[in-house]
Amino acid sequence: MPVSAGAAIFDTKVLVTIASGGVAKADRAEAVVAAGGVISVQVLNELANVARPMRMSWTDTHVLLDLLRGLLTVPPFRHRDTRNRVAARRALRHFDF
DSSP: OOOOTTOOBOOHHHHHHHHHOOHHHHHHHHHHHHTOOBOOHHHHHHHHHHHTTTTOOHHHHHHHHHHHHHHSBOOOOHHHHHHHHHHHHHTOOGGGO
16 A cells, blocks of 8 residues: 655554543644544554553444544554464464564
8 A cells, every 4th residue: 555755644642642532632633633644553553552541442442443544544564464474384472573
C-alpha cells in the first residue's frame, strides 16, 4: 500500500489525546486524524496498551483501533510476518527471539 511523501504520520500521543476525553485537544486531534495519514502497527499496539490504564473497555479499545485503521493507512508489518514464519518453522514462541 503506497504512502504519499506528504502524508501525516501519527504517533501514540496524538491518539491518546483523542481517547483522553479532553474536549478541546481531542477535537483538534480528531480533525487532524480525519484528514488522513499513516499510522504504524506499533502505534496501534501502544495505544491498546495505554487504553487499559485509561479504563477503556476492550470493546471500546477495539472500536477505536478499528476506526483508526479505517481512517489511516497502516503499512504492512513485514517483520511480524517473517517472525511468525520463523517461529512456526522452529517451534519457537514469539518471546524466544
